[in-house]
Amino acid sequence: MNIILIFSHLLLAILIQANPIFITIHAYVILVLGFYYILIDSNANRGLVVICYIMGSELLWRGFGANVFWEYGKITGILLILLMIYRVGFTRIKLNLGVVYILLLIPSLIVLDTNTSSDITHALLGPILLGISVSLFKNISIDRTIFYKMLIFTLMPIITLLVTTNYTTIFSGGFNYTSAYIDRIETAGIGPNQASNILGLGVLFVFLLTQLYRDKSTLFFQILGVIAIIQTILTHSRGGFWNTLLSIVVFYFFQLTTTKSKIRLLTGILPLFLSFYYIIFPFLDNISGGTILQRFSDADLSSRELIIDSELIAYKQNPFFGIGPGQSRQYRKENFDNYKHAHTEYTRLLAEHGVFGFFSIIILFILTLSTLKNKSDNERSLSMTLITWSLLFMIHSATRLAAPCFLFGLAMAKFDLKE
Numbered sequence: 001m002n003i004i005l006i007f008s009h010l011l012l013a014i015l016i017q018a019n020p021i022f023i024t025i026h027a028y029v030i031l032v033l034g035f036y037y038i039l040i041d042s043n044a045n046r047g048l049v050v051i052c053y054i055m056g057s058e059l060l061w062r063g064f065g066a067n068v069f070w071e072y073g074k075i076t077g078i079l080l081i082l083l084m085i086y087r088v089g090f091t092r093i094k095l096n097l098g099v100v101y102i103l104l105l106i107p108s109l110i111v112l113d114t115n116t117s118s119d120i121t122h123a124l125l126g127p128i129l130l131g132i133s134v135s136l137f138k139n140i141s142i143d144r145t146i147f148y149k150m151l152i153f154t155l156m157p158i159i160t161l162l163v164t165t166n167y168t169t170i171f172s173g174g175f176n177y178t179s180a181y182i183d184r185i186e187t188a189g190i191g192p193n194q195a196s197n198i199l200g201l202g203v204l205f206v207f208l209l210t211q212l213y214r215d216k217s218t219l220f221f222q223i224l225g226v227i228a229i230i231q232t233i234l235t236h237s238r239g240g241f242w243n244t245l246l247s248i249v250v251f252y253f254f255q256l257t258t259t260k261s262k263i264r265l266l267t268g269i270l271p272l273f274l275s276f277y278y279i280i281f282p283f284l285d286n287i288s289g290g291t292i293l294q295r296f297s298d299a300d301l302s303s304r305e306l307i308i309d310s311e312l313i314a315y316k317q318n319p320f321f322g323i324g325p326g327q328s329r330q331y332r333k334e335n336f337d338n339y340k341h342a343h344t345e346y347t348r349l350l351a352e353h354g355v356f357g358f359f360s361i362i363i364l365f366i367l368t369l370s371t372l373k374n375k376s377d378n379e380r381s382l383s384m385t386l387i388t389w390s391l392l393f394m395i396h397s398a399t400r401l402a403a404p405c406f407l408f409g410l411a412m413a414k415f416d417l418k419e
Contacts, residue, residue: 003217009156013163016064023060024067030054034080038087045146047084051077052150055403057157059198063190070118073402074125081132088139097363098134098409101127104360105325108353112324119326122341123352126399127360133409134367141414148213151205158202159224164188165195165231173234175284177291180236187235193397196240199232201403204244204389208382211251212417226280233284236295239396247389254381304343304396310336311344311351322354345394364391364408371411379415386411 015022030053037046058073060066069075105127112120142150165188169175173185180186187195206225210218232240252269285292310332314323323331328351332338342348349357368391371383386407393404 006156009160010163013160020065023064027061027066027068031076038083044084049149049153051080052154055406056154058402059194060157060161071121071125074129077402078129081136085136096138097367098131101360101363102131104356107356108322108324111321123326126405130405130408133406134412137409137413143416151209155202155205162228175288177236192235192237196232196235196237199228200240200244203228204247207248238296243389243392247385250388251381251385254384307340308344308347311347314351318354320354322352325352328352342398343396345398348398378417382415383411
């Protein structure tokens, strides 16, 4: 059944290319299903699956012109989680650091002197989603079967994106930096940074499926993972690749500290590493004319250092309340002639929320350390992998997508992955 659903998303790739109305219908149908399942079901299982599907679909809706709000993925995620908390019962949801994290975002609102709603929502919706995700998942347990479905349904819309980007790459792409990063052919017209991030997330979820679940579909997912990592590299955007690679390293690190079969685990890694290092990467670099190696070995921050510096200066000038949520972009334009959005969530929190932003960063690391300390074995491996991906994402892409916010909260859940 899962394979049938996955292949149905190949059809979705064709439909959204034929007429943008299909991606708009898709966005609204998913939201209606989410409300229906959460209101009707006696447990949260199908609601969680729909939220995961929304996380995987967000870039599809943006990239292919769905007639919805730009932040539709985050807004729908917030609404569905709040409804889920209501169904569970507010009295059964223990207050935790997720609530405190959201409350710390509020004081800086008093310094706003202009109402730039788009900038404010751009800045706040991600952290709000993160906070309420932590609040929900700190109080629930996810078993092996439901987590499998969450992985599968996140992958489905990512497969639609993968098929579309594969098509444009094969038939129109030049495989080089200009084709991918400037003309955006390898990303089907979508910004390379976000396409790389979400394709990389697909690779990570495929990896988790092949490590945690062994069945007759394992080979299919392994092939899918190879195709997805190739496309991630061809975007020439480094973030999605490094997020995924380092998160996989974290998974293996914690597995090595707990498993008794260390040699078996290492021998499983070695063929994958050697194939990638000696075959796949050199081949891709060759067809790109050397631009892939040049791009991935380049330590240049793509002007992000100016954004980081400007936000640190703003924090020093406004250390208590900050300059207000969503105002760092305007601040950069007025003081540094740079109108780019924030890329690093940590310096954005400092600049826009002042000392309250500093404490919100501390909360993220307290939650990370708590997870590291209080979980064990496979549960810790999984949670730390999700946290690593989320924290790395926020270094270079702030909270532009719902995925890092939701996954950080998901990592707080209790996972029962025993067969």
